[in-house]
Amino acid sequence: MEKTIIFILILLIGTPFLIPLFIEKLDVPLIYQLTNIDLNKITLFYNPKFLIIDYSKDGSEKNEFKKYQIDRLKGIIALAYLSIGEAENYRYYWKDDWYNNPPEWLDGENKNWPGNYKVKYWDKEWKNIIFDYLDKIISQGFKGVYIDLVDSYVYWANNGYNIKITANRMIDFIVEIADYARKKNPDFLIIPQNGEEIIEYDNGRYLNVISGIGIESLFYTKLKKNKEKYIDHRLKYILKIKNSGKPVLVTDYIYNPKNINKEKIMDFINLCNQYGFYGYPANKNQRLNDISDALKFFKNK
Template sequence: MEKYIIIIFLIAIISSPIFFTLFIEKVEVPVIYQLTHINLNNITIYYKPKFLVIDYSKDGSKENEFSFSEIQGLNEKGIITLAYLSIGEAEDYRYYWQNKWYDDPPGWLDGENPNWPGNYKVKYWDNEWKEIIFNYLDKIISQGFKGVYLDLVDTYVYWAERGYDKEITASEMIKFVIEIAKYARKKEPAFLIVPQNAENILEYDYNNEYLNTISGIGVESLFYKGENKRSKKYIFNRLKYILTIKNSDKFVLVTDYIYDPGNPNEEKIFDFINLCNKYGFYGYPANKNRKLNDISKALKYFKNEVKK
């Protein structure tokens, strides 16, 4: 009888998901960036990212917000968790959206982004919009995220192209990012502030307050636009700002959308990885569809010795 009990016990152990994960070799990767269809177990079972950029919710909705224990579990694994937060556009699938805005938008809400349905440009200097963002930030802080990943900082260019003084739109965005940092750091002094793109806003950062405030920067499509290599001139023009940030003791996260699941180009993937290593950047070779709705299978290439 005891023999059968032991056999049943062993079968139960072997069948357990926990037992299965003991034999999976986690791939150490610089960064994972995913905004929808997020399954934290799929991330932590197969990967060990240094940085993880995700939405505050599994699908963007209030109903599926991540709990404090879920985010804290990631932090305890040594993962630096950053919550995505768009500060230059309002999104109609967020908790703060009011349906009446479709027909009667507030004065700070502009037209829909034709490239991203459901996203609307905002006058980010408006106090009503700032209060929405500070409320959103409270949620993120309460969840235990280590910082925020601020998207659409480059909205200052959008408004400059529509008749506003670029000097003013840039200074208002710099002011807003600094306000976000001060608000968050009153509650969490070590809170990370990571803008995405808009590195050339440094041209308007006359007293280096923006540079001294941010913790790092995330950039997209730096070395490749899709599967096509960027020109040396393009890369150089962006690097002069990005390296200024890095050399100020900040980190740089790079997402290039180069992975084609149906026809992966290993040479380009390894070239991207090598370029990130060359400059000391943390790279993510994302899927070419730019949707960030899954984990790029290109992460497997980090298991191999990078080709020279």
């Protein structure tokens, strides 16, 4: 018996292309990872319905994914992360002279996320940067974009602007992004993250153009269960989007590698199942720089 096991191990080491035949992939609703991305690892061990990743392995233009790599994600809805409310100083479009001589549309640095700077997203120059970014993403073969910082309309409302104006400017921008992308790929998905309350200012255009919504920290804020009043308030808007036939992707940061709380993870999974959401129990550090080992609990759902 021992000789047989040793022989099999030698065979596998000698022929690594056979290893996938001995691995049972884990079906999971969602994986959300923005750095240290290893597509081979993801497809070897997991079969996610949705996969949210950066357009690049590490955010740089040098290491952007090639079309053949994205094309290999068969059966997976691959979405590229795209921040439209902040400029990121590690992106290809960033110019070093912006530190001392910023364009009119570039605002202050986000204290919580160094290297990220608020932008006046309604500015034509910024919009053109995003459209150029979209060209890259579309050419890579992504099925859509996962749009972050939609809730920037609230930031500007808190900094001297009328919230009805900032909300409608954001809706305008989302519609423009959808129109631009779908002229090149009619099936291109537009999934914003958070900012669900914007539908209070929507006349139907926003709800009609988006393909779904991504939500963070809905049931848990890190390791603490949110109050029912908070959850219900957000669900009022989220369920309106879901009931229009669009998927809801939920990422709660509840996995602590040093102190795994299975009860909380299973509660999150069960709540997502209850509402028909696609859930991802992410690492509590919120960096999205790994694949959460909490995915193993989907075996027990």
